[in-house]
Amino acid sequence: MAFEELCSAVEAGDQAQSKALAEKLVKGGGDPLKIIEALSGVMDTIGEKFSRLEIFLPEMMMAGEAMGAVVKVLTPHLKEGSTGQSRGKVVLGTVKGDLHEIGKNIVKLMLEAGFYEVKDVGVDADPVNFIKEAEGFGADVIGASSLMTTTMPHQKEIIDILTDQGKRGKYKIVIGGAPTTPEWAQEIGADLYAPDAGSAAKLLGGLLKK
Ligand code: B1M
Numbered sequence: 001m002a003f004e005e006l007c008s009a010v011e012a013g014d015q016a017q018s019k020a021l022a023e024k025l026v027k028g029g030g031d032p033l034k035i036i037e038a039l040s041g042v043m044d045t046i047g048e049k050f051s052r053l054e055i056f057l058p059e060m061m062m063a064g065e066a067m068g069a070v071v072k073v074l075t076p077h078l079k080e081g082s083t084g085q086s087r088g089k090v091v092l093g094t095v096k097g098d099l100h101e102i103g104k105n106i107v108k109l110m111l112e113a114g115f116y117e118v119k120d121v122g123v124d125a126d127p128v129n130f131i132k133e134a135e136g137f138g139a140d141v142i143g144a145s146s147l148m149t150t151t152m153p154h155q156k157e158i159i160d161i162l163t164d165q166g167k168r169g170k171y172k173i174v175i176g177g178a179p180t181t182p183e184w185a186q187e188i189g190a191d192l193y194a195p196d197a198g199s200a201a202k203l204l205g206g207l208l209k210k
Contacts, residue, residue, distance in 0.1 A: 002028070006035070006070070007042050013062025015069045022073040032074040033198060036106055039067055040196075043102070044178075067102055075109060084115045088208050090174075091134040092143040093121035095154035100147035103177060106197040107145065114201035116141075127157040134171055140208060143200070146177040155180070156188040163189075172207050176200060 002025050009017040026032055046063045049055045090111055094104045101123045108118050119137045121129055134142050144155045155175045162168045174192040175185050185193035192207050194200035 003030070003035070003038070007039065010039055010042050010063060010066045010070060011046060013059060013066050015062075015066045018066040019069045019073050022070040026074060026077050032077040033110075036071065036074060037196065037198070039070060040103075043067060047178075064102060068105075071102065071105060071109075078109050078113050086117050087115045087205065088140040089117045089119070089137055090141040090143050090204070091119045091121060091130060091137055091139040092145070093125035093130055094123040094145045094147070094177075095151050095158075096124055096126050097154065098146055098148055098151040099123045100145070100177075103147065103197070104145040107143065107176065107194075107200050110197040110201040111143075111204070114204070116201070116204065127154055127161050130158050131161060131165070131167070139171060141172045141174055141204065143174040143176070146175070146180060149179050152177075152180060152184065155184075155190070159189050172204075174200060174204065174207070 002021050006018060006021040006025060009021055022035065025035060043063065046055065046060055050057075050060045092104060092108055092111070094101055104123070108120055111118050119133055119139065121133050130142050130144065133139070142158060144158055146152045146155055159168065159173055162171065172191040174194055175188075175190045176194045176196075180193065182193045192203055194203055
């Protein structure tokens with residue numbers, strides 16, 4: 001029941017109610033990752049309603065903020081017990097022109113929970129900045145999130161710049177975000193496509209062993 005209420009509260013963009021219900025659910029033994037994954041479905045509904053002009057930007061923004069508030073409440077629970085030897089270093093960001101950060105932040109959380117060190121370059125991150133930060137951080141992996149068809153080409157740009165600079169072999173490239181696909185990853189020469197945050201953390205282990 002509380003779960004349906006949480007979905008409705010996020011959809012309505014009610015931050016206080018969303019936070020309270022998320023706290024209730026997790027205290028009652030709810031799996032934080034499952035809660036987040038299910039709420040992604042609510043965000044899809046919001047996106048569809050926005051496309052059909054049934055809601056407008058302020059409503060989409062409020063729902064995004066409510067989802068962000070839930071992620072904050074769940075963060076300590078996702079990270080519980082996650083101390084251990086580093087499995088690798090990841091530079092992670094949302095590509096240039098793209099301000100969507102909720103998914104990227106969840107990927108960051110899951111990677112940290114899986115013992116990866118993550119340097120977050122934020123949103124609207126220039127391709128050159130991803131590379132500069134990767135150099136400074138000594139990264140093994142560059143992870144680029146894109147939520148819009150219009151910004152996906154910037155994922156490719158990171159790879160193209162690395163290739164031009166003769167540095168492509170230095171980093172594994174992981175891409176993700178709602179409009180991206182395994183075919184797109186293959187087309188641009190990325191090493192890994194991850195459909196969601198949980199699989200990003202799982203698949204990275206295998207990729208770094210190669
Ligand atoms: Co925007 N938006 N938005 N938006 N927004 C979408 C993406 C859209 C699909 C909605 C729609 O029209 N149906 C559409 C894009 C259409 C397209 O592709 N061209 C869109 C649009 C058009 C826009 C604006 C242009 C609207 C406008 O201003 N007119 C504008 C663009 C701003 C910009 O970026 N320059 C805009 C703005 C916003 C808000 C600010 C209001 C808000 C973002 C708030 C924030 O992030 N702080 C927002 C929101 C909330 C959405 C939707 C509704 C939800 C996104 C989200 O948070 N999902 C979205 C609709 C949708 O995606 N269905 C939409 C939940 C999140 C957990 O999922 O991000 O997919 P997701 O992440 C998942 C996986 O994809 C994966 O793991 C995550 C967790 O499992 N993943 C990775 C993500 N990154 C990964 C990286 C990896 C691996 C896995 O490796 C590196």
